Amino acid sequence: MDLDLRLVRYFVAVADELHFGRAAARLYISQPALSKQVRKLEDQLGAPLLVRDSRHVTLTPRGQRFLDDARQLLAVADRMARPAEDGVLRIAHIFELATSRTVAAAFAAEYPGIRLVERSMDSHRQFQALLNDQLDLGVLRVTAQLQAERPSGWHHELLRLEPLLLIGRPGDEPRDQVSLYERPIEVFADTPDSGMYNAHGDYLTTFERHARLTLRWLGNPGIFEQCLAAVTRARDAAYVLEFESLAVRYAEAGLPVYRPAELQPHYPWSIAWRDEIPSGPVRNVVAVARRTAKNQRWHELTETPVRPPLWIPPEDPVSPGSRS
Structure with missing residues (x-):
């Protein structure tokens, strides 16, 4: 079976919005046309991907599994269609916080021949952009929700508390x-x-x-x-x-x-990258981030009689050097 990538993109838009009207507006097509195209994809797959009623749209179990694969498929397709940019590293920052900026500055000083493309995104947007191959590296808070949404396809490593x-x-x-x-x-x-x-x-x-x-x-x-x-x-x-x-x-x-x-x-910051053979810039920036964490002593946390107990959300991965 040959999948039509256009239909896959339509399905992902509906899965993102869980609303046909909003997805149709995002895709610049009519809502009836979008519904018809998603039905066509379901017919090709031989199974429903969405449950629709008058007020809600939800994913079926098959739809959830297909969504994970669809994101990877579209990311690969977009990467193949994009001109090669081996000398570019795409990274994002949260607000004006220093952790990712410190890593980016250290990387730029060590690898001046690599062009940094920097954006501003919160943790969840970074995570989605990373999986969709719109970022090469994320510096974000890894939560139980992110891990549940995508248990595979990416790596993360604690960078700073x-x-x-x-x-x-x-x-x-x-x-x-x-x-x-x-x-x-x-x-x-x-x-x-x-x-x-x-x-x-x-x-x-x-x-x-x-x-x-x-x-x-x-x-x-x-x-x-x-x-x-x-x-x-x-x-x-x-x-x-x-x-x-x-x-x-x-x-x-x-x-x-x-x-x-x-x-x-303490707020846990992690670096994250996709689960694939990393490019040279990605391998290098991960190495720079590890060295920066060591040099800045971002993992050296101790409780003493004059310091209060440390607190970190109990569900967050917090062991220095922990990886997934």
């Missing part, structure tokens, strides 16, 4: 530690009901539940300067829970930075 610190208000006294419970804790992140909830939000929800906090969710302004402006102009007493790599910038702007007294959350 980044501490989260507390940012005070202008004029607060400098101290080494403050309590998580003496003031409200704010976070620059989108809520579960916002439609823009992501792996960072999931991490914060898990931490909120574990620490028995009620976080103030401030949304995601998009750039550090806007976060800094929001903290600087705030009039009520609160602390902002932030990544260490951004806390350095808050400190440079004159705001106090504290360690949480009761519990020290």
